[in-house]
Amino acid sequence: MRRTILLAALLGSILALVCAEEPRYGGTLIIGLGTDIPIFDAVYCSGIPNLGIIHLVSQGLTVINPTGGEPKVLPGLAVSWEQSKEDPRVWIFHLRQGVKFHDGTPFNAEAVKFNIERMLDPATGALARSSFAMIKSVEVVDEYTVKIITDVPFAALPAQLAYAPLAMDSPSQIQKLGNKEYYKDPKGTGPFKFVHHIRGQEVLLVANEDYWDGRPYLDAIVVKPIPDTAARLMALEAGDIHVAYHVPPRDAKRYMENPGLGITVLTPPPQRRMFIGLNVQWGPFKDVRVRQALNYAVDKEAIVNQIFLGLAKPMDSPLPPTSLCYYPAKYYEYNPEKAKQLLAEAGYPNGFEVTLYYGPGRYLLDTEVVEAVQAYLAAVGVKVKVVPLEWAAFQAKLRKPLEETDVQMFFIGWGLPTLDPELGVGPFSRAAWPPGLNNMFYTNPTVEELIVAQRAATDPAERCAIVKQLQEIIMEDAPFIALYYEPQIHAVRNEVRDFVISVTEQIDELQIRYTWLAK
Amino acid sequence: MLGYITRRLLVTFCVLIGISIFSFLLLHFVPGDPAQLLADPWSTKEQIAYLRHQWGLDRPLYVQYAIFITNLLRGNLGMSIASGRPVSVEIAQRLPYTVILAIAGTTIGLLIGGGVGIISGARPYSLVDNIAMVMALLGTSLPSFWFGLILIWLFAVKWRVLPSSGAGTLAHLILPAMTLGIGIAAIIARQTRSSLLDVVRQAYITTAYAKGLTESAVLFRHALRNALIPIVTVTGLIFGRQLGGAVVIETVFGWPGMGRFLVESIFTRDYPVIRGALLTFGILFALTNLFVDLLYGVIDPRIKYV
Numbered sequence: 001m002r003r004t005i006l007l008a009a010l011l012g013s014i015l016a017l018v019c020a021e022e023p024r025y026g027g028t029l030i031i032g033l034g035t036d037i038p039i040f041d042a043v044y045c046s047g048i049p050n051l052g053i054i055h056l057v058s059q060g061l062t063v064i065n066p067t068g069g070e071p072k073v074l075p076g077l078a079v080s081w082e083q084s085k086e087d088p089r090v091w092i093f094h095l096r097q098g099v100k101f102h103d104g105t106p107f108n109a110e111a112v113k114f115n116i117e118r119m120l121d122p123a124t125g126a127l128a129r130s131s132f133a134m135i136k137s138v139e140v141v142d143e144y145t146v147k148i149i150t151d152v153p154f155a156a157l158p159a160q161l162a163y164a165p166l167a168m169d170s171p172s173q174i175q176k177l178g179n180k181e182y183y184k185d186p187k188g189t190g191p192f193k194f195v196h197h198i199r200g201q202e203v204l205l206v207a208n209e210d211y212w213d214g215r216p217y218l219d220a221i222v223v224k225p226i227p228d229t230a231a232r233l234m235a236l237e238a239g240d241i242h243v244a245y246h247v248p249p250r251d252a253k254r255y256m257e258n259p260g261l262g263i264t265v266l267t268p269p270p271q272r273r274m275f276i277g278l279n280v281q282w283g284p285f286k287d288v289r290v291r292q293a294l295n296y297a298v299d300k301e302a303i304v305n306q307i308f309l310g311l312a313k314p315m316d317s318p319l320p321p322t323s324l325c326y327y328p329a330k331y332y333e334y335n336p337e338k339a340k341q342l343l344a345e346a347g348y349p350n351g352f353e354v355t356l357y358y359g360p361g362r363y364l365l366d367t368e369v370v371e372a373v374q375a376y377l378a379a380v381g382v383k384v385k386v387v388p389l390e391w392a393a394f395q396a397k398l399r400k401p402l403e404e405t406d407v408q409m410f411f412i413g414w415g416l417p418t419l420d421p422e423l424g425v426g427p428f429s430r431a432a433w434p435p436g437l438n439n440m441f442y443t444n445p446t447v448e449e450l451i452v453a454q455r456a457a458t459d460p461a462e463r464c465a466i467v468k469q470l471q472e473i474i475m476e477d478a479p480f481i482a483l484y485y486e487p488q489i490h491a492v493r494n495e496v497r498d499f500v501i502s503v504t505e506q507i508d509e510l511q512i513r514y515t516w517l518a519k
Numbered sequence: 520m521l522g523y524i525t526r527r528l529l530v531t532f533c534v535l536i537g538i539s540i541f542s543f544l545l546l547h548f549v550p551g552d553p554a555q556l557l558a559d560p561w562s563t564k565e566q567i568a569y570l571r572h573q574w575g576l577d578r579p580l581y582v583q584y585a586i587f588i589t590n591l592l593r594g595n596l597g598m599s600i601a602s603g604r605p606v607s608v609e610i611a612q613r614l615p616y617t618v619i620l621a622i623a624g625t626t627i628g629l630l631i632g633g634g635v636g637i638i639s640g641a642r643p644y645s646l647v648d649n650i651a652m653v654m655a656l657l658g659t660s661l662p663s664f665w666f667g668l669i670l671i672w673l674f675a676v677k678w679r680v681l682p683s684s685g686a687g688t689l690a691h692l693i694l695p696a697m698t699l700g701i702g703i704a705a706i707i708a709r710q711t712r713s714s715l716l717d718v719v720r721q722a723y724i725t726t727a728y729a730k731g732l733t734e735s736a737v738l739f740r741h742a743l744r745n746a747l748i749p750i751v752t753v754t755g756l757i758f759g760r761q762l763g764g765a766v767v768i769e770t771v772f773g774w775p776g777m778g779r780f781l782v783e784s785i786f787t788r789d790y791p792v793i794r795g796a797l798l799t800f801g802i803l804f805a806l807t808n809l810f811v812d813l814l815y816g817v818i819d820p821r822i823k824y825v
Contacts, residue, residue, distance in 0.1 A: 035783070038601045039601075039602040039603060039604065041603075044602065044603045122569060125603070130566050180603055183603075200612075200613060200616075200686075200773075200774075200776075200779065201686050201775045202685070202687075224684070224685055225773060225775075226685075227779065228770045230668050231668065231683065234671050234676050234683050235683040235684050237676050238671075238675040238683045240682055
């Protein structure tokens with residue numbers, strides 16, 4: 001028996017040796033994005049895919065696991081970290097040693113302190129400053145140890161530090177060029193060095209020969225903005241680009257069914273929750289039975305299969321499946337009879353009229369989804385008037401306080417690039433009412449308590465137990481019609497090997513060093 | 520002549536003041552507070568107020584306008600909210616692409632459209648004319664994004680002779696310029712034909728033929744010259760409009776011009792950029808019109824500047 005296993009193992013490894021292709025050095029990887037990178041400085045840049053390109057040059061202290069699996073947070077420029085047992089507001093981060101920025105400046109605790117303080121300084125004007133506002137101070141312990149102190153115990157800190165707007169840039173280069181001019185010649189620690197960014201045209205990066213994890217296989221990376229989806233896909237098929245971001249499901253199917261095109265579809269795990277928010281302070285939505293009824297009235301399976309061709313997954317928790325502590329709390333199966341019964345119990349046997357706002361074009365196939373929901377709700381007597389708004393106008397409406405709002409229903413997607421429940425369930429609190437994210441004006445005393453409790457929980461198991469309860473209560477309270485998790489669909493040419501787009505929508509900043517071109 | 524130019528310049532100046540006031544006020548009529556839109560979704564009221572103050576959005580309107588004009592005279596169009604870079608730098612990076620595309624597209628349009636229009640006008644209601652006019656009708660009705668995608672599919676995907684998108688080399692310019700040029704050609708062809716048809720009915724054309732001149736001499740020396748005014752007007756307007764950027768074509772071909780830039784800025788509510796871009800378009804359009812007005816005199820000496 002043992003001999004057979006040994007023999008099989010031997011055969012297996014020989015086979016693996018013969019079949020495995022040897023990665024080769026050289027070549028330029030060309031990436032087609034839907035937008036131009038606004039500015040090559042993470043502090044001022046918006047859009048996660050854009051920030052992902054910046055992170056090939058300027059890396060994070062921590063990195064979110066690209067597969068969405070456990071552990072959720074991987075070491076980046078910080079190799080390990082621990083939360084103080086005595087004072088849970090204190091975190092110690094141990095840094096990677098011997099790393100240098102592209103201008104030769106050593107990466108150390110001083111550099112970490114400098115970069116976090118740059119993010120927090122109001123004078124910097126960082127777009128995502130408030131996402132790091134829980135950090136009270138940063139202290140240098142020694143060359144490669146840094147102490148970060150938060151204002152309240154904050155279990156999500158390691159995940160939060162992976163959030164793309166925070167990147168480690170050379171302090172001496174920032175001082176040399178000045179805060180606002182730094183984008184012209186950024187110096188990070190990443191596998192690629194910045195060469196130029198011709199606005200609207202291309203970003204050029206070249207391999208960092210001295211990268212701490214060894215020289216990348218690729219010689220260079222070019223990033224091109226091609227806003228038109230059809231044109232982006234034609235560029236991919238023509239071989240003008242190797243990677244196309246954001247592919248519609250129909251084209252993804254076409255690539256899957258025609259291997260002759262030489263294109264592979266990438267579907268990194270999802271983290272964006274797509275739902276119809278319900279203003280729980282408005283008319284019929286004050287009654288939880290009405291909100292549950294609407295959940296039963298919509299056929300999520302049909303939306304996922306017909307509109308997304310099976311590439312999406314129905315939503316069964318306020319957290320995405322990739323989140324830490326995710327628990328499939330409740331799935332509202334399609335049951336129009338039950339919906340009608342609940343509506344009748346709540347005093348709306350003949351339904352009611354309601355207005356739904358949304359900003360078309362922001363999310364994949366959003367108009368199709370909204371129209372499907374409208375039809376399902378009409379079938380149980382709820383007449384939805386759909387009002388499409390330009391994105392900025394839509395956002396402006398959502399930011400209105402309760403006294404001024406006329407929002408009854410809205411279609412939106414919440415991303416969770418940190419895969420941490422903090423930002424996942426945090427917005428379901430009173431504190432997040434507009435101008436915050438909680439446009440449902442939802443609040444529940446138990447939920448409020450549990451949100452604070454999970455933040456302070458130092459034991460991961462204890463924290464997940466609290467978050468599980470939160471997911472169950474929120475699904476039961478249904479301040480929304482839970483729809484689906486938005487799929488990420490991208491495409492690469494087959495000659496690109498070992499290329500990974502992360503659950504966060506960023507190109508994985510650690511894996512890219514191992515990406516290579518077969519021809 | 521000099522008085523005319525001075526007067527035209529004065530009018531142009533007034534137009535520009537109008538444009539600046541209009542573009543300034545326009546943005547305050549649309550819904551949405553830029554400070555709130557730009558801030559992180561988790562921002563507190565204080566943080567939003569801070570951003571608003573930082574960008575001067577909390578000052579009275581007239582103060583904001585006065586600051587704007589003063590800076591403008593110093594060549595300072597402000598900083599882009601989205602990128603934090605000077606608006607003048609951002610525009611200077613994109614304007615050349617828009618101008619190149621506008622010149623290339625208009626030239627193609629003028630050559631094809633003018634040629635077809637002259638042939639059609641010279642042989643009205645002939646087979647050639649009928650075919651040309653059907654083509655022109657198609658050219659004006661086909662949406663440019665569709666035509667652009669067809670060109671990309673043929674030249675980049677199928678034959679692989681031209682790049683599918685981007686800018687930088689002459690090869691990159693061909694497809695967008697063709698797409699733009701075909702649309703323009705269709706308009707110019709129809710204009711040239713009808714303008715020429717008006718002229719060939721005039722008595723002096725009959726006289727020219729009676730003198731025994733050849734057809735080409737009559738056509739080019741007598742007819743076309745008199746038919747030019749409306750053609751120049753239309754071409755000038757088209758060219759001026761192209762300087763505002765060809766949004767659809769720039770999007771389809773990934774061309775880094777002004778049109779796409781303005782649209783992106785509108786979506787992100789980048790106030791200083793929208794203002795700067797509108798002002799640039801205004802200046803260029805006014806100058807193009809001025810140039811066309813002056814050109815009339817060269818084409819038709821009967822036009823006197825009094």
